[in-house]
Amino acid sequence: MTATPAKQLRSFGRRWWHQLTSMRTALLLLLALALAAIPGSTFPQRSISATDVTAYYERYPDLAPVLDRLWAFDVYTSPWFSAIYLLLMVSLVGCIIPRLGVHLRSLRAAPPDAPKRMEILPYHRRLDGQANETRAQAALKQQRFRTVRRESDDGTVTIAAEKGYLRESGNLLFHTSVIFILVGVAVGSLFSWYGNRILSEGADQAFCNNLQQYDEYGLGAYVPETSLPSFCLQLDSFEAEFTNGGPTAYDADVTYTVDGAEDTYNLRVNHPLNIDGANVFLIGHGYTPVVTYTDRYGNTETRTQPFLAMDPALNSEGAFKFPDANYNPETGEVDPNAEVGFDAILVPTYDDATAMLIGSEPELNNPVLALTAYRGDLGMGDGLPESVYSVNEEQITAGDLEQLNDTVEAIGVGDSMELDDGSTLTFDRVEQYAVLQVRHDPGGPIVLGGAMILLAALLPALTVRRRRYWIRWNPDGTVETAGLNRNDYDGLEEECDALTADIAPDTEPTPPRTEEPIGSTS
Amino acid sequence: MTGAEAANTLFVATILVYAAAMFAFALEYAFDKRAPKRAEALVAAGGSAETETPDETAAAPISPAAARGAGRLGLILTYLGTGALAASIVTRVVYTGRWPWGNMFEYTVGVALAGMVCWLVLVQSKQVPRRLGLFATFAVTMVLGTSVRVYTEAGPLVPALDSYWIIIHVTAAIAASGVLLIGCVFAILHLIKRRYDRRVSDGKSIRFPLNVAERLPDATALERLTFKIHVFAFPLLTFGIFAGAVWAHFAWGRYWAWDPKEVWAFIAWVVYAAYLHARVSGRSAKANAPWIAILGYAVMLFNLTAVNLVFNGLHSYAGV
Numbered sequence: 001m002t003a004t005p006a007k008q009l010r011s012f013g014r015r016w017w018h019q020l021t022s023m024r025t026a027l028l029l030l031l032a033l034a035l036a037a038i039p040g041s042t043f044p045q046r047s048i049s050a051t052d053v054t055a056y057y058e059r060y061p062d063l064a065p066v067l068d069r070l071w072a073f074d075v076y077t078s079p080w081f082s083a084i085y086l087l088l089m090v091s092l093v094g095c096i097i098p099r100l101g102v103h104l105r106s107l108r109a110a111p112p113d114a115p116k117r118m119e120i121l122p123y124h125r126r127l128d129g130q131a132n133e134t135r136a137q138a139a140l141k142q143q144r145f146r147t148v149r150r151e152s153d154d155g156t157v158t159i160a161a162e163k164g165y166l167r168e169s170g171n172l173l174f175h176t177s178v179i180f181i182l183v184g185v186a187v188g189s190l191f192s193w194y195g196n197r198i199l200s201e202g203a204d205q206a207f208c209n210n211l212q213q214y215d216e217y218g219l220g221a222y223v224p225e226t227s228l229p230s231f232c233l234q235l236d237s238f239e240a241e242f243t244n245g246g247p248t249a250y251d252a253d254v255t256y257t258v259d260g261a262e263d264t265y266n267l268r269v270n271h272p273l274n275i276d277g278a279n280v281f282l283i284g285h286g287y288t289p290v291v292t293y294t295d296r297y298g299n300t301e302t303r304t305q306p307f308l309a310m311d312p313a314l315n316s317e318g319a320f321k322f323p324d325a326n327y328n329p330e331t332g333e334v335d336p337n338a339e340v341g342f343d344a345i346l347v348p349t350y351d352d353a354t355a356m357l358i359g360s361e362p363e364l365n366n367p368v369l370a371l372t373a374y375r376g377d378l379g380m381g382d383g384l385p386e387s388v389y390s391v392n393e394e395q396i397t398a399g400d401l402e403q404l405n406d407t408v409e410a411i412g413v414g415d416s417m418e419l420d421d422g423s424t425l426t427f428d429r430v431e432q433y434a435v436l437q438v439r440h441d442p443g444g445p446i447v448l449g450g451a452m453i454l455l456a457a458l459l460p461a462l463t464v465r466r467r468r469y470w471i472r473w474n475p476d477g478t479v480e481t482a483g484l485n486r487n488d489y490d491g492l493e494e495e496c497d498a499l500t501a502d503i504a505p506d507t508e509p510t511p512p513r514t515e516e517p518i519g520s521t522s
Numbered sequence: 523m524t525g526a527e528a529a530n531t532l533f534v535a536t537i538l539v540y541a542a543a544m545f546a547f548a549l550e551y552a553f554d555k556r557a558p559k560r561a562e563a564l565v566a567a568g569g570s571a572e573t574e575t576p577d578e579t580a581a582a583p584i585s586p587a588a589a590r591g592a593g594r595l596g597l598i599l600t601y602l603g604t605g606a607l608a609a610s611i612v613t614r615v616v617y618t619g620r621w622p623w624g625n626m627f628e629y630t631v632g633v634a635l636a637g638m639v640c641w642l643v644l645v646q647s648k649q650v651p652r653r654l655g656l657f658a659t660f661a662v663t664m665v666l667g668t669s670v671r672v673y674t675e676a677g678p679l680v681p682a683l684d685s686y687w688i689i690i691h692v693t694a695a696i697a698a699s700g701v702l703l704i705g706c707v708f709a710i711l712h713l714i715k716r717r718y719d720r721r722v723s724d725g726k727s728i729r730f731p732l733n734v735a736e737r738l739p740d741a742t743a744l745e746r747l748t749f750k751i752h753v754f755a756f757p758l759l760t761f762g763i764f765a766g767a768v769w770a771h772f773a774w775g776r777y778w779a780w781d782p783k784e785v786w787a788f789i790a791w792v793v794y795a796a797y798l799h800a801r802v803s804g805r806s807a808k809a810n811a812p813w814i815a816i817l818g819y820a821v822m823l824f825n826l827t828a829v830n831l832v833f834n835g836l837h838s839y840a841g842v
């Protein structure tokens with residue numbers, strides 16, 4: 001007889017389903033998942049730092065595109081990583097559901113009867129004297145065994161007892177919580193958003209929560225750009241504390257406005273501010289030098305420019321650009337080739353003795369700006385994105401910008417640098433900025449809940465022992481007891497001996513006659 | 523003497539005392555002929571399984587009684603060394619005025635302490651015979667020796683580390699690493715003993731490194747113990763990782779970002795989960811389970827060393 005194609009398909013499907021939901025497959029998938037996670041730590045990841053990926057492209061122009069096609073820069077969203085964990089999830093669900101059925105049934109069923117030949121069980125004792133049934137019931141009850149009494153026609157009475165159901169309950173709950181956590185992660189990636197923002201001190205630097213105002217942001221697939229809660233935030237003052245050249249505390253006083261209502265908060269690392277479901281985190285800080293440029297016609301412009309730290313001593317780099325400089329009040333025109341820009345390094349603690357342009361202390365003890373001036377076309381109007389932290393190098397190499405000083409000029413607070421046309425740049429003061437991250441992740445609470453369930457379920461799943469115990473009064477007047485461990489733990493013998501002694505305190509139990517019980521786990 | 527110097531002196535004393543303990547345990551391991559050669563339950567109920575079997579082959583340089591004395595001395599020395607190590611950590615706490623898990627050196631020292639405490643608990647509760655202290659002190663002394671290579675002056679903490687979560691997260695991670703270290707030692711001992719048993723039953727000769735296994739406890743018992751230790755450590759590790767995620771939420775604004783440290787913690791966790799599965803997935807998988815446990819510890823070590831030193835992640839600011 002040949003099977004119909006439909007039947008063949010079904011049996012094929014069943015075989016594969018069986019294969020997929022087997023423990024061995026789960027084991028292999030777990031190891032595969034561990035292996036697949038490794039590249040994410042060896043290659044830069046877009047989700048962590050897009051700039052690192054760009055840098056990698058520059059360093060390995062040939063290799064990078066190939067790696068990119070293999071998703072090496074997006075490992076955790078790559079098809080191959082997803083395939084492994086999705087298979088694992090399917091296997092997990094396929095594992096949980098049948099086990100859940102079995103477990104629910106066993107929770108309602110009575111403990112099974114003892115085998116005919118009790119001596120094959122790992123624990124077995126024969127009692128000579130009388131064992132009291134009431135005592136047995138009481139002892140088992142006290143140990144919180146679930147018991148059932150069976151009487152057969154020949155007069156044999158058996159009490160079957162079982163306990164440790166919590167192990168399987170915990171195990172199932174544990175595996176379910178893994179799925180729960182993954183659901184939370186998925187919700188997070190679809191519905192969360194974040195924005196990073198460098199915020200300098202002062203009311204004029206305040207920003208409001210919309211994407212245009214972030215230096216960098218990310219939106220989940222299902223977050224409309226307009227759905228962000230509206231609030232505004234301003235940094236009133238910032239303080240960093242240093243000990244032995246290392247920062248020990250950041251302290252930011254902020255004022256925030258929601259629906260016209262104003263409030264203040266002391267924002268610190270590890271103490272985020274929650275506004276309307278969004279958390280504001282303080283994740284870093286740096287210096288904002290303030291300078292004033294007075295051009296050759298006497299027009300002044302002030303710049304408050306956050307600088308990027310280059311090292312732990314907060315030597316920072318940045319640039320001041322004045323594309324509207326040299327407005328001629330007589331002609332009413334701006335000379336497009338007399339724009340002015342400065343590349344600068346801020347040294348927080350300048351050592352006058354060594355005159356090194358790299359300080360070794362992060363505190364603002366003797367701040368100095370090291371400046372290189374350029375004049376010409378800054379190239380800012382061409383619409384291309386460009387760094388606010390440096391003067392456009394391409395304009396310099398193209399000869400559109402002229403470097404005005406050959407050696408770097410260092411000026412302290414209150415001092416000025418004078419250019420050949422009589423214009424000056426004055427170093428007014430240094431303010432601080434905080435690096436803020438605003439983030440909303442509705443998946444977070446789900447993940448946290450799942451994690452807590454996972455931990456709580458893990459303990460019984462690992463430590464509770466599932467075991468059975470039987471007492472049988474044979475028609476010939478003898479009494480037998482037996483025990484069986486349903487998972488691999490020791491201590492069965494001690495526990496059963498104690499029970500046996502409890503049931504028949506007056507008699508010495510005879511240890512098993514057989515040499516080595518089969519399947520002993522005690 | 524400054525606090526830092528006192529802490530360092532105690533640290534050096536610990537290594538010396540542990541080395542002495544290791545030597546004492548080695549004497550007991552080698553010359554206490556009471557230890558039955560095969561099929562010994564780890565510690566049989568009441569200890570009655572241990573009977574003196576006179577050694578016919580060679581005259582031992584010291585008597586079994588003297589060897590047992592050496593073992594007792596070894597245990598005392600282990601307590602002393604552990605006390606000195608704890609005192610060294612406490613001194614650092616007093617001197618720096620902060621929780622002592624601020625850099626890689628301190629972390630490693632913490633792992634050594636946790637491992638030794640774990641082993642002492644096992645001996646005191648009579649789960650393992652004392653003479654195996656040889657391997658425990660060896661492993662812990664290796665860890666301490668390595669920590670010297672990443673020694674850092676005791677100093678203050680960067681802001682993100684200034685949180686009570688450091689106590690919760692790092693303490694759990696250290697405790698888990700310490701217990702898993704001992705678990706790994708027993709996994710290795712099990713594999714050695716298994717190999718030894720197989721050669722014996724095949725009638726093959728046993729040469730130098732393997733003949734050391736003669737006095738190891740029964741292979742099954744070693745496997746069971748390996749499992750028990752991992753069962754204890756796994757929830758600790760899980761808790762440590764979760765606490766890290768909660769802390770990351772507060773300090774960095776997100777609970778998980780696949781930072782290299784997080785990646786490797788995830789890998790370690792998954793490998794240990796695989797170990798727990800391997801033990802119930804049939805005969806051949808169970809036979810391979812100890813290898814998976816050892817792989818798990820290799821990942822833990824990699825995470826502790828290479829990830830701190832080579833990869834550039836958020837965690838690397840804890841300082842070497």
Ligand code: HEM
Pocket residue numbers: 021022023024026088091092093095096170171174175178458461462487795798799802
């Ligand atoms: C992401 C996937 C998984 C993870 C992280 C995971 C983790 C764990 C852990 C930590 C344990 C030990 C704790 C306990 O005994 O409850 C365990 C046990 C167990 N797992 Fe999984 N598991 C996964 C998938 C699976 C799958 C797919 C199956 C079914 C094929 C499975 C079946 C089991 C069974 C039967 C046990 C009980 C072992 C025993 O009796 O001690 N697991 N799992």
